[in-house]
Amino acid sequence: MKKAEALDHWQKLAPNQNPLPLMRPIPYKSSGSTYGACGIRIDGTPEFVDAVLSNLKVLIDGENQVTRLALARNTVDGSGIGKDLPNSVAHAECCYIRLHMRGRQAAMMATVFDKDLQGATERFAQAMGIAE
Numbered sequence: 471m472k473k474a475e476a477l478d479h480w481q482k483l484a485p486n487q488n489p490l491p492l493m494r495p496i497p498y499k500s501s502g503s504t505y506g507a508c509g510i511r512i513d514g515t516p517e518f519v520d521a522v523l524s525n526l527k528v529l530i531d532g533e534n535q536v537t538r539l540a541l542a543r544n545t546v547d548g549s550g551i552g553k554d555l556p557n558s559v560a561h562a563e564c565c566y567i568r569l570h571m572r573g574r575q576a577a578m579m580a581t582v583f584d585k586d587l588q589g590a591t592e593r594f595a596q597a598m599g600i601a602e
Contacts, residue, residue, distance in 0.1 A: 488528045488597060489528070489529065490529055490531060490532055491598050491599065493509075495537050495571045496540075496568060496569065496571065497571055499573065508568070509566065509569075510526070510567040511564065511565070512564070512565045513563065513565070514562060514563070515559050515560075515562065516561060516563050519543070519563050523565065526567070530590070531590045531594045531597065533590060534590040535572070535577055535580040535588065535590075536571070536577055537571055537572060537594065538569075538570050538576075539567060539570075540566070540569070541566070542564075542565065543565040544563065545561070545563055546562035546564050
């Protein structure tokens with residue numbers, strides 16, 4: 471898709487769509503690259519990362535008794551990847567968000583021992599259209 475087409479498509483999108491029901495969880499115990507899986511990468515100043523995250527609070531319900539959020543937020547440092555980062559802003563951070571299925575045992579443990587996740591589980595089920 472060319473830039474003009476992408477901008478036009480973006481402009482026409484309905485506002486405030488909830489991405490959580492469209493986020494396909496990565497299967498339990500899967501291995502290999504997650505490139506192309508549903509996920510988000512945000513990088514830039516900590517303030518920019520926070521501003522974007524403030525618009526994605528609906529994803530927090532992905533941390534529930536059935537699924538878990540893989541959430542990593544780190545300071546950008548090119549030494550870990552062996553690259554110079556000439557365009558990186560000072561104090562840059564990178565945040566990755568992906569949704570994973572919990573294993574059966576972990577789901578049962580979360581149900582028994584982490585009652586705080588019950589509300590998120592119910593909201594997640596509603597978002598997925600599987601609630602009673």
